[in-house]
Amino acid sequence: MKAALLEHAGRIEDKPLRLRDVPEPTPVGTEILIKVGACGVCRSNLHMVEGDWLPATPASFPIIPGHEVVGTVSAVGPSVSHLSVGDRVGVQPIWATCGVCEYCVSGREQLCRKRQITGETRDGGYAEYMLAESAYAYPIPDGLSDTEAAPLFCPGITAYGSVSKAALSPGKKVAVLGVGGVGHMVIQMAALTGADVYAVTRSSVHRAVAEELGAVQSYSPKGEGGSFVADAALDAAIVFAPSDASVAEAMRIVKPGGRIVLGVAQNVGLLDIGDERTVVGSVLGNRQQMRDVLDLAAAGKLRSVHADYPLAEANEVLGMLKAGEIRARAVLVP
Ligand SMILES: [Zn+2]
Ligand SMILES: [Zn+2]
Structure with a gap:
């Protein structure tokens, strides 16, 4: 063969x-x-x-x-x-x-x-x-x-595993950071839980893909392509963008008590225990x-x-x- x-x-x-x-x-x-x-x-x-x-x-x-x-x-x-x-x-x-x-x-x-x-x-x-x-x-x-x-x-099973760890349900708000091979499936699966999905990606092409697949809003962490999400506004974030900056952005936008699911190996930085956020890896x-x-x-x-x-x-x-x-x-x- x-x-x-x-x-x-x-x-x-x-x-x-x-x-x-x-x-x-x-x-x-x-x-x-x-x-x-x-x-x-x-x-x-x-x-x-x-x-x-x-x-x-x-x-x-x-x-x-x-x-x-x-x-x-x-x-x-x-x-x-x-x-x-x-x-x-x-x-x-x-x-x-x-x-x-x-x-x-x-x-x-x-x-x-x-x-x-x-x-x-x-x-x-x-x-x-x-x-x-x-x-x-x-x-x-x-x-x-x-x-x-x-x-x-x-990408499919990786996305499913990460969404299953984000504790989503109808009305919850979740960010998906990174819209590549895995991220575009995470967006669809997160939307299926009834949660509102925010896509975060630098690429304008990927922002269009994200909205096509069910994201209610997409934005660039660099400031292009619409509004930001406010500090501590979301219940959860799922990170597949391989950068420490993406993890920092996830920590910024998730509420105290919320969940951050990491599908990439990155630095989490100092974790403020007073906010009781949960950071969990997923494979x-x-x-x-x-x-x-x-x-x-x-x-x-x-x-x-x-x-x-x-x-x-x-x-x-x-x-x-x-x-x-x-x-x-x-x-x-x-
Ligand atoms: Zn693979
Ligand atoms: Zn075994």
Whole structure:
């Protein structure tokens, strides 16, 4: 099979991904083999390819990146009971977890210390075929194409996890800081709770996208594009803009007692305990939350804005992402 293989990390301008012929893997036990129909391109893929992602990531070289994968089951291991050849499925960054630790048994499997990560500790979806663990593969609703569904498997679940931690309900006011691949889904999901959504982004293009997707107001923290939100005006803020300034803005606009959900690793600064704000981190989500995301998309309540490219252009697409030239989500099609 053809795969965009990362043999060693390097600047994306030097095209570190090489399109190679590699042996098609064989599923064992409870694994399945997926013929990949689409794989989303995540900023974390760019970081891993350039060697500035998490320590010891990828786990080894060579590795096939890609963790927003949708395709068709083409073979099943001997112990697979609930999926068959021909089923359409998707895989999220959590490739598998241990199933027995305190996190796995309490609905927080995304925190499992033994988790396997698609495209980082296991080969991912920048390829014609990919192995998956059947218990962590999700049937794709009929109404969704492979390319539409792929971004649900990282931006979608990431957005859902963050909104679930913001304690939203009808009439609450929430800011979403950063309107990229994840942020544009956060806005839609936050609006579905009945909360009033304020989008905060420097880009005028993204402000238009935010209002199209249900934000009641959008503004630039730099002062362009309309009014500011007053100090301590909102119940919650969800931050996906990777800057300390965005976290500072979130702290400014959230009321005492409110919640700030961080989907990016940034400095929080001095926390005024007298205001009793809660700051919480958020990463991905569990399997039931992933199913909820797919149900929302199947019901037409959530849409992903995506653009499709051939797998052979993986380096070029990551280069465009680095240059800020991708509007929402790029999807590779083998
Ligand atoms: Zn991702
Ligand atoms: Zn576990």
